[in-house]
Amino acid sequence: MAVLNFNIKEKKPWYKPSEYYTSPLSWLPGVRDQWPLLPERVHFIDSTLREGEEATGTAFSIEDKIEIVRKLSDAGVEWFDVGYPAVNRAQREDLEQLRNSGLKVGWYCLIQVGVDEWMKAIDVSVGAGCNRIKITGVGGGPRWGGYTRHGRVLHAFTLDGEKRILDAVDYCKKEYPDATVIVGPTDVTRGLLKPEPLVNLYRRCVEHGVDMVSVIDTFGVSEPTSIRYLTSEIKKAVGDTPINCHCHNDFGLAVANSVASVEGGASWIQTTVNGLGDRAGNASFEECVATLEILHGVDTGIKMNRLYEIAKFVEKTGGLKCQPHKAITGENAWLEESHASFLIQMRDSGADLLRGEAYKPELVGQKHNVVISKTTLTQNFIKYALNKLNLSVNDENVKIIIKETLKKIDNKTEKGLPRYLTEEEFYELCKKSLK
Numbered sequence: 001m002a003v004l005n006f007n008i009k010e011k012k013p014w015y016k017p018s019e020y021y022t023s024p025l026s027w028l029p030g031v032r033d034q035w036p037l038l039p040e041r042v043h044f045i046d047s048t049l050r051e052g053e054e055a056t057g058t059a060f061s062i063e064d065k066i067e068i069v070r071k072l073s074d075a076g077v078e079w080f081d082v083g084y085p086a087v088n089r090a091q092r093e094d095l096e097q098l099r100n101s102g103l104k105v106g107w108y109c110l111i112q113v114g115v116d117e118w119m120k121a122i123d124v125s126v127g128a129g130c131n132r133i134k135i136t137g138v139g140g141g142p143r144w145g146g147y148t149r150h151g152r153v154l155h156a157f158t159l160d161g162e163k164r165i166l167d168a169v170d171y172c173k174k175e176y177p178d179a180t181v182i183v184g185p186t187d188v189t190r191g192l193l194k195p196e197p198l199v200n201l202y203r204r205c206v207e208h209g210v211d212m213v214s215v216i217d218t219f220g221v222s223e224p225t226s227i228r229y230l231t232s233e234i235k236k237a238v239g240d241t242p243i244n245c246h247c248h249n250d251f252g253l254a255v256a257n258s259v260a261s262v263e264g265g266a267s268w269i270q271t272t273v274n275g276l277g278d279r280a281g282n283a284s285f286e287e288c289v290a291t292l293e294i295l296h297g298v299d300t301g302i303k304m305n306r307l308y309e310i311a312k313f314v315e316k317t318g319g320l321k322c323q324p325h326k327a328i329t330g331e332n333a334w335l336e337e338s339h340a341s342f343l344i345q346m347r348d349s350g351a352d353l354l355r356g357e358a359y360k361p362e363l364v365g366q367k368h369n370v371v372i373s374k375t376t377l378t379q380n381f382i383k384y385a386l387n388k389l390n391l392s393v394n395d396e397n398v399k400i401i402i403k404e405t406l407k408k409i410d411n412k413t414e415k416g417l418p419r420y421l422t423e424e425e426f427y428e429l430c431k432k433s434l435k
């Protein structure tokens with residue numbers, strides 16, 4: 001476990017010259033003491049091909065899927081969720097092509113063991129090449145124990161449900177000893193009045209040799225404190241058996257909840273590139289990686305400088321446009337206008353830009369860019385620019401530059417162009433306006 005075993009005044013884990021400068025508060029014993037189960041290393045299960053494709057407006061060709069897996073595995077992602085190959089013919093055919101492309105990764109599939117044909121589903125999935133078998137379809141939430149789109153299902157916290165889960169673990173272990181077996185009832189965060197039913201179920205799963213257990217927030221209704229608590233209660237019961245968390249974003253908390261689950265002891269997290277997923281999406285891969293690496297000091301094994309390129313590839317091929325101001329990989333994440341004055345002056349003087357930002361964009365594969373807009377036009381900045389251009393610096397000239405800049409931005413806006421000037425456009429405008 002990662003423990004605070006250094007003097008924070010001497011060693012500054014929140015500051016790495018020319019990489020990042022974050023908050024010392026995250027490293028205080030009073031904070032770190034709350035995460036005694038924080039693992040040193042976290043692994044990723046990518047769900048972009050399955051839950052990502054469930055995002056309305058998103059579809060990937062098989063060629064795109066192969067490339068997405070290739071890029072993510074090159075970056076360090078180990079397992080890939082390929083859905084329900086036993087019951088979904090399209091997913092089974094995609095899996096065949098993915099495997100034929102020579103990718104050497106863990107293929108993670110889901111088995112709905114709540115239905116009668118569960119054994120056959122395991123056989124078909126393993127036969128199709130899945131070596132990570134997730135036993136689910138026995139729900140923990142209020143809607144389970146009846147009929148779903150997959151047919152009749154059992155409730156996880158009933159004798160029948162528990163027996164089915166343990167039978168499925170036994171079956172996998174006996175018939176497919178090389179497969180990794182994971183258990184995770186769906187929708188548990190809505191179905192638990194206290195952690196014990198899930199903790200007790202997982203304790204028995206461990207006795208039956210399960211390789212991993214899950215915390216699944218299917219409807220994104222958890223919040224960080226409760227999911228950290230639930231994860232830590234499970235961790236105390238299952239010991240060395242790894243926990244994976246799977247969080248949805250219905251309240252915009254999927255990343256925060258995934259990170260909190262890691263604080264509680266989860267060492268595998270399931271994410272999608274760009275946070276793609278049904279409804280409001282899933283936990284964003286790039287945001288989880290950057291948060292764990294930079295803010296928590298947890299090793300993810302992910303090459304962070306690939307994050308931007310992967311995010312753009314998934315956006316382009318999947319077809320769903322991401323919000324420009326999305327953290328880490330958004331187009332605006334490093335396109336600054338209100339801070340432009342400060343950054344330009346810092347950059348021109350050769351100062352360390354970390355004074356004015358949390359981390360270097362290159363760390364996540366992005367680049368700095370500044371633009372000039374209404375919020376950039378301070379007296380100080382315009383005078384700085386005029387001086388730099390060897391133009392006379394006086395109040396009248398500042399007024400002219402403000403007026404001309406706003407006029408030009410209005411012109412661009414009318415033409416549907418971005419409501420800002422590039423640095424070069426702004427300098428040209430200064431020179432022309434004061435000729």
Ligand SMILES: [Zn+2]
Nearest residue numbers: 051218246248
């Ligand atoms: Zn899900």
